[in-house]
Amino acid sequence: MLEKFRRFELITPIWVDDFLRTSNRRIYAVGDVCLEHKFTHTAEASARIAVRNAPFPGRQRLSALTIPWCAYTDRAIADNEEASFVKIYVHERSDRILGATIVARHAGDMINEITLALVARVGLRTLARVIHDYPTQADAIKQAADA
Ligand SMILES: Cc1cc2nc3c(=O)[nH]c(=O)nc-3n(C[C@H](O)[C@H](O)[C@H](O)COP(=O)(O)OP(=O)(O)OC[C@H]3O[C@@H](n4cnc5c(N)ncnc54)[C@H](O)[C@@H]3O)c2cc1C
Incomplete structure (x- = not known):
């Protein structure tokens, strides 16, 4: 104790x-x-x-707060683009977003889109409909939503 x-x-x-x-x-x-x-x-x-x-x-x-946070790892590893990924967690049998994990050079900027979706209760289908500029790292979020 x-x-x-x-x-x-x-x-x-x-x-x-x-x-x-x-x-x-x-x-x-x-x-x-x-x-x-x-x-x-x-x-x-x-x-x-x-x-x-x-x-x-x-x-x-x-x-009641929805708090994003990210851990900044070794820069050389983080700069290796092949190691980057986006994972979005959704409620079973629905598109309700529960959270996400993003490992990327600009993960701290990218996670804000997921935070907005969580706070505004925007589902994964809507995220998939949002046109993301190309080529951008944030487009990985749309690709994950599409998948
Ligand atoms: C190296 C480092 C890197 C970081 N990087 C990030 C980052 O990338 N992103 C991020 O979000 N956060 C980061 N953080 C964390 C972030 O700095 C803190 O979470 C944030 O500053 C906390 O704010 P605060 O107001 O609670 O405390 P502080 O910013 O620490 O402010 C407390 C203030 O109180 C003063 N104080 C202390 N004792 C007394 C006293 N007795 N009387 C009067 N004044 C007093 C101090 O001097 C200080 O100015 C980092 C922290 C460190 C150390």
Whole structure:
């Protein structure tokens, strides 16, 4: 139990609830200090939640966010275009998108299209209908949707 507590404490020094409230419900925490995913965009998104929740407690939940993130790997490996791929996960027997994995040189830019589709509840069939400029790496998303 102690070991578990220590490990968690290293990841997030300040504990918050789903509304980003600390143990003192009038004090909020945002960003790396309290989030599991430590990125600039998650820090900003959590700050927006705290700013909204401070005057109107308990309106916006951290768990409601759709958060994209990518791991930037060794540049030489990432630059090897043959190793790139797009995987889109859909609900069984429907085109509802559940998530995606993109490994590519510009994966961080490409994943935004999937995030938009998730937030706007756009299905895979619609993605397949979107005309993507050619030749672009993002066209791999359309090709995956087509497949
Ligand atoms: C090498 C590196 C590369 C990264 N690359 C990426 C990336 O490519 N993409 C991405 O999304 N994220 C990246 N990150 C993560 C990103 O930088 C952080 O997630 C983001 O900066 C968190 O924002 P924040 O406001 O929570 O904290 P911070 O940006 O760390 O801001 C906290 C601020 O509080 C100040 N501070 C600390 N203690 C006190 C105090 N006692 N009193 C007053 N001020 C204090 C600090 O000086 C700092 O300015 C990277 C991080 C590192 C270290």
